[in-house]
Amino acid sequence: MTGRLHDKVVLISGGASGIGAAHAQRFAKEGAKVVIGDLQEEMGQELIVKINKEGGDAEFLLLDVTNEDSWAKVVSSTVSRYGKLTSLINNAGIGSGKKTEAETVEGWNRICAVNQTGVWLGMRASIPEMLKVGGGSIVNISSIYGMVGSPAMIAYHASKGAVRLMTKAAALEYAPKNIRINSVHPGIIETPLAMAMPDKHIDIFVEKTPLGRLGKPGEIAAGSLFLISDDASFVTGSELVIDGGFTAQ
C-alpha cells in the first residue's frame, strides 16, 4: 500500500459490516486513522482489533446515524482522539423489499431515517470540523437504485435518490470552502444486506450484470479511496458508479 491517506482521519458510518468494514480495512492500510461508527458494537470492536493488529490505527464508537446527539458525540470523540476530522464515509444503510402498496408508513420512515436523514445528519455534524482544518472530503454511499428504478423497494429508491441529489447540493454549497462531496453507487455487492435477498433475485442480478458476477465490498472501498484521497482534488458533486456495467445497458 502507498499511504495515500496518511494525513486523513476518516469516520465511517456502518463500518462494522460489509462495504463499510471493507472501507475501514483498506483505508487503515493506506495510512488513515479510522473511526468506525455503528450500532453493532461487538462486530465493530472485533474489526478494530484486527485492523490494529495488522498495524493500522482504528477505533470503534457506538453511533446511531438517525440520532443527532449520537453524531455529535462521535464527532467530538474522534477529534479528541485524533485531533481532527478530515473525511466522512456516510455508508450506514438498511434495505427494504417492499413494493408501493405493501410499504407501511413506519417502514418508509425507518428507511428514510437511516438512509437519507442519517446522511444529512452525518454531513451536518462533520462539516464544522472540516472547516476548522481548511477542507475535507465526504463520500455518500447511494446505490444504482438511487439512479435507476426497479419494480420493488419503493422506500429504498426514494432514500437513495435523495442521497444522490443531497450530495450535489451540499457539494455546491461547500465547494468554496474546499470540502469535496461525492456519491458512490454500488451495484449488487456480496454483503449481509444483499445476501438477505432470495437466491433467485441474486441470480437475476448476476445474469443482468455485464461482468457476470456480484461485486465485492473491497471494490467499492477502492472507489471511495480515490474520492477521499488528494488524487480526487478536482472532483466534487460527482457520482461514481461501481456496478459491473449494470446501468450501462
Ligand SMILES: NC(=O)c1ccc[n+]([C@@H]2O[C@H](COP(=O)([O-])OP(=O)(O)OC[C@H]3O[C@@H](n4cnc5c(N)ncnc54)[C@H](O)[C@@H]3O)[C@@H](O)[C@H]2O)c1
Ligand atoms: N450490498 C449491496 O448490494 C449494496 C448495493 C448498493 C448500495 N449499498 C449500500 O451500501 C451501504 C452498506 O451496505 P452493506 O451492503 O455493507 O450492508 P451491511 O448490512 O453489511 O452493513 C450496513 C451497516 O450499517 C449499520 N447500520 C444500520 N443502521 C444503522 C444506524 N441507524 N446507525 C449506525 N449504523 C447502522 C449496520 O449495523 C451495518 O453494520 C448501505 O448504505 C447500502 O444501502 C449496498
